[in-house]
Every structure is written in C-alpha cells, then in structure tokens.
Amino acid sequence: MAFEKNLRSLTRPLSALILGAFVSAILIRIVGESPWKVAEIFYNGAMGSAYDLGLSLFYTVPLILTGLAVSVGLRARLFNIGVEGQLTVAALAAALAGIWGPQDVILNRVLGFAAALLGGFLWGAILGYLKARRQAHEVVAGIMLNFIAYGITSWLALNFFKNPDSQNPETIPLIDAVRIPAWSYFQSAPIGWHVLLAPLAAMLLWGFYRWTEAGWAMEAVGENPKAAREAGLSIAQKQFWALAMGGMIAGIVGFIEVYGNSGKFIVGFSPAYGFMGIAVALVGRLHPFGIILSAALFGAIHKGSLDLDFETEWITRDFAQILQAVLILFMSCATLVPAGIQNRWEGLKRRLYGQRP
C-alpha cells in the first residue's frame, strides 16, 4: 500500500519531465538543432562517464542539503528564502576555521564542520529571531539577509583574507592535507566521503520528524498554528527553530564546498543553490527522501545543460538555461492535467472498470 502510494507520487514528476522534454524539443527545433542529438549530449553530459556522473553528483549534493533546509521551513509554513545567505556565511566560517584552526587533520576538519554548522545556524537564527520575535516577514528578511551575507563575506574575504597569489576573489587556501580526498572512481570529479553527509542529513531529518516531539511540534505549528497554540506549543519558538535549523543544514553546503571542493572560500561560489533548493524541496514534496530524488534530477539537469553550450553550435549557455527552466517549470506544477479533462478521464475509467466494491 505505502509502497504503491510512493510509486504513484513519482509518476507526476516523471510525466512532468516528459512533457517538459517535449516542449524543450520544440524549442530546440526552433533554434535549428536536432532534439535527438541534444538529448544524447544531455544524457552524456549528465551521466555519460564516471566523471560526468561525478559532476552531476557534485551539483546534487548541495541541492539535497538546500532542499532539506527549505523543507524544514516549509513544514512549519515558513518560506526560508535565506538559505543562500546561510550557506555563504557557513562557507566563510568553515574556511576561516580551516585556515586558523589546528593543522591536525581530524581536528581541523571537525572544527571546520562545526564552524560551518554554527555559521549557517547563526544566519538562520537571525532570520528566525526577526520572524518569531520581531514579526518581520521571513521572505523580506530572508532576501535582505542574503544581500548582507553576500556583502559581508565578500568584504571580509577580500579585505582581510584575500589570497595574494591569486587574481580571483578568494581567500587563502587550506593546507592540502585537511582537504577531503576525492574517490578515484569518479576520476577528477570532487566526490569524496563528504557527499555522504547529504543523505545522512536527510535520514536524520526523516527520523526527527517521525520520532521526536520537537519535529512533530514544528509540523503541527505549520499545519494549524491556532490549534498548536491551544495545545500549549510556542509558535514563536518553533518558528525560530525551523529557520535556525534550516540554516544549520544549509551550513553543511559551506563545509562541503570548502573542504570537499575548492579548499577555500570563493566569492560567489554558489550557482544559486539556495534558490534552487526551493524548487527541489517542492518537487520532493518536502519529504527527505523525495528531496534526494528531486535533487538528483535537478543536479543531472544542471550538469547536462552545461555541456550543451560546448557541444552544439546554436545552443548557448543562455539557451541551456532556458531549457533547464522549462523542465523545472513543468515539474513545479502541482497538476499537469486540467481538472475538466481529469474528471472525464476518471469517469471513463469508472465506466471501463466498473464501480469498485
């Protein structure tokens, strides 16, 4: 029963994907490329080789985490749009901890991880405080905090910790020893054990909502704040924690970026992971495991469309972004079939199969 239900919930995003692909094919025709060829490049780009697969995974992992972060907010009926800022602050925190911390490998990593969690938590907590105690709207406050996070981290990174040997806007690198080594299977793609943090976070979150009072209460507050208040739950407190916890989860992205990928804080390293997390969370229906699947899809689409730019004549980077957006648009629709047609379809099914007992 439950399995069948879960399977059913997959049909919608999948059929959305097919419809989206169909519309994309029309667009591709219009610019004068062959949809089949593009599909092939797309497929190869996403998972044609172990390296490509690794890069798809590379985009997937942060999306899982940002999707989870957004979902924690949404379950409490809060739109956490500040994830981008939270992961930026966390990345700088991780980099600084890595640079300053003890150069012992394990200690350094632990400290970096803790700093990332703390940085994300802090930035989420500010948002949570503004929402819960100062009645700021979390969307407005979240956007503003994103700007502030971007500004402050850039200023700090470039004025105080800038790498003098580099032309790029980045901090001094960590020592190589503390960086997490990549697995050889994915060739040079930066995939190591750190990617396991994402599914681990999903699993913990799943258990959190399933078994703990705090998780149950956060959802109750989101579903019916009035009833939650009558039940003696503090709405403000739960809202604060939903945003702060989201920030903490987003913070892991910062750790992964610094320790698993670049080894330093690069200004603007995130290709809007935080914002894509919103779509990931919604397509994944806020379920931790659904989010893993939807993040995988988004990650593959992102990687696949990047390659189109190099491999085709007419499909530019911008056009690849259009294709990516079309696919996401279709997937974010709650209903694909207009209600009228659906009703008729249901009626037809009833007539064909007869009334169920």
Added chain:
Amino acid sequence: MSQIKLRGIHKRYGDCISNADVNLDVRKGTIQGILGENGAGKSTAMKILYGLIEPDGGEIWIDGVERKLKSPHDAKALGIGMLHQHFMLSEAQNVIENIVLGQEPTHPALAFLPLALRALKLGDARSRLDMLMREHGLPVDLDARISDLSVGARQRVEILRLLYIDARILILDEPTAVLTPQEVGRFFIQLRALADQGKTILIVTHKLKELMAITDSITIFRAGKTITTVDTKDTDADQLAMLMIGSRLETVKNRHDVTRSAELALEIEELELNKTAPRRCTLNLRRGEILGIAGVEGNGQHELVEALRHPSEFLKHHKVKVLKFMDQDVRHWKTAQMVETGLGCIPADRHEEGLLLARNAVQNFILGHQNQNSFRAGPFIRWSAVRRATEEGMASCAVVPKKLDLELSRFSGGNQQKLIFAREIHHRPKLLIAFHPTRGVDIGAINLIHKKLLELRAEGLAILLISSELDEILALSDRIAVLENFAIAKTFDGGACDETALGLAMTGAQEGGQHGL
C-alpha cells in the same frame, strides 16, 4: 407541481458513498427542511443542487425541465442560490460592495474599458437593494463595513445578495448555527416572509426544534438516502429524531443527585475580561460540579476561556485579583503547565483550534498532551503508547470509523468532536472546559457527550460548560451563571431555573440580581 425534483441522485468518493439514492420534491413558495445526522448526505445533495458537485447519476428537474448543473454558475442562472454555513463575505469591504461582487454595475460610458478599470456605479444597485430590503424586511446599513456588523446582520447581507441576483430557490446550510436565540426568531420571520412572496427555501439543519418552528415539510436523510418526507404539522420532534437516527432516543438529564465536593477546582475573583467593561467576573467551581455559563455570544465567553487556557498571556493585558486552579495560584502559568495540572478543553471551533485536519487520529490524539510522561521517552514520542491511547479513546467514545490512520478531515463532524472529547478526558483532567461541546454535532454524538459529561462529574471532574444551547445548559448544569457584558450577571441553581428566566438574564433585562457567585 414541484419546482425542484431530484430523482435517484447518487454520488460516491472512492469507497465512501455519500449519496446512495436521493429523491426530493419541493413545491414553490414553501420552506422545506432537510434533516439528517452528520454524514447522512444532506450537504452533498445540496451541493449537487447548487452545482458545486457533479453527481455520478440521477436526474435534476427544475421547473419541470431536466437540467445538468455543472457549476454554481449554471445553478445561479436557474435562480438557485446558496447560503453557506460559513459566511463568504469580504470583511474589509462594505455591504453594498459585497453584494454586487461578481456583477459589478459600471457606468455605460466606460464599457470599452476592461472591467477592472471601470468605475463602479452603485446608484441603481442601491435603489434596487433599498427596495428589496423594504419588500422583504431585511434592514442593513448598505455603507457599513462587514467587519463592523453583527452575525445576524451579516446573514441578512448574504440573503440580500441572493435576492439581488434574483435567486428564486434559496438553499440555506445550517443558517442558525451562528445566531443568538433572538436573532433566530427574527431570521425565521424574514424567511417566512420570503416564502410568502414565492421564494422556495431549503433549510439544512439538525436542530429539530427549529425545523418544527419554521418549515412546511421535512425530508429526512439517513445513510445517504432520503427516507421520507413528512408534513411538519403532522409530526413532532420525537418522531423526527426517530426517523433521523432510526431508533428512539433517551435524552440525558442531570438528576442533581450527586453531592458535590467542597474542594474548589477553580477560583476566579475579579477577572477583567474586557478593559472597557464596567464590572469584572467572579466565579468558582467545585470538583464534581457542572457550572453552565449561559449568555449571548460575545459577552466574554472567549475571553474567559482564553484566561483559563493561557493565563500568563492573557493576564499580561488584563487584571485579576485571584486566579486559582486546584488551589494553586496560576496567574503566571503557561498553557502547558495548566494542561499538566489537569486542565482539559474542548475548544469552541474544533477545526481552527482543536485539530490537525490533514493528520490521522493518532497524531491528533497527542495534540495538547505531547508532554504527558506516558507519551514520551526523552525527546522522542512513544507512538506505540499514543496509538494504544487513541485506540482506547476511540473505543470509549464510540468514534467511527475506528481507523487510527484515517485523516481527520475524513471523519464526520460528530466523530471529530468525539475524538477531541476522548482526547481531553483521557488523561483524567481535574477541570474540563466544554466550550460549545456539541456545536454542529449530530444527535447521537450529542447524547454520548452529554452522558459522558455527567458520568465524569460523578467521578469528581469539575466542568465549565459554556454553550449557546440553553437546552444543553439546563439539562446538564448543577449551577448556571449568566455571563453578560463580561461579568456574571446572575446565577441560578440548575434544578430551579427555566429558559425564560435565563433569557431575561442574558439580555440584561433583570438588573440588580446577585452579582458573582
């Protein structure tokens, strides 16, 4: 000839049959009652007639022509209007704007503009509404804001709106649920006048007394079918109740044969319920006693519950001399503390304040009792214990269907209420606030709740029964206090009091009685 004729209407949702075989005949210019327990299918049938739901089969005849109603738009075109249980008015706009909403009259000179850009031309609408108001005796201030109107006036606005679009058939879904007794009387006079002018009125309710008072004939629904239609003058409330539930019903009554303990469960002295009110509220409640709070809605009932439920929050803005619960000063207590000490509460609005409708019965059973030791193991919830408790609770209060994993919205209103009741008494509270405990609930559930209340009181539970149903208060209370203008205007002994005396005290007609308890 019947103006409305339904034949063999059926509708099912998945495995749940909502209408099995509905047949209905309504003559023009009459008031017909639609009676049935919650879940008997009367709302579905009415929604089908209003085009909100498409039936799986059956025929709908209006004025002798068979019709297919695909949307409320079709129904409106045939002159069918529906008054919903919950008002559909925009609070921030005034009366006339609400009434013309959907067919805004605009200046003909501006007809070339898109509708949204045209200036409203309310003159014609105003004169037409003036006429309608005079004709039907429905006075409303057309320029008043909806948010400033009383519930009764809002209802008149809704009816005017139906008349304004020339509705000839009015479907009223539980129209009196939100009205005070006085407003009900007035409302019925208006309804009769409408019928006399040729409007056909269908009134859906499960209040037998009201049906007997207002209708010409009554159709009874049971288990998705129309059982029979009877002429009101040939029947009585007992017979209707029997037809409705299919068996005879014994009414529950407090026999005043239990001696109350001397132990006070609740002590309130000079509680300020409203800053502008001249007097403050004083009352006390012993263990093993039911104190009925009668009064017109809006005289401090909500504030009283608020003060008991969330003392620390409420008393931030209100004064009090003494507030004691089980002999402890609770002025700075939070909700959770009150609950842990033994305060149960059946909230006035179960959907808004009492339930998580999208969750199952188990998830709802823990709501408010999440800190109970038996339900917890450190930060974790012991769901197995909660499940067991839910099972027990559902059994003891006869909640059906007895499916623990069913989403709460799929239970009927009566069963939702029984589940809340089971939840609130499961942990053996010391004081139970029963705020409209049987509002919008079918007779079977009312009886069960009443019986349980009396049983629990015999076991020593103190019950604060706040209700707008005077019958309920009179039948159950050991003492009755009348709440008027945020203070206790008068108190009666439960056995020695009748509806008239209560009614007078409620409207403040008898001043100078004993104040407080």
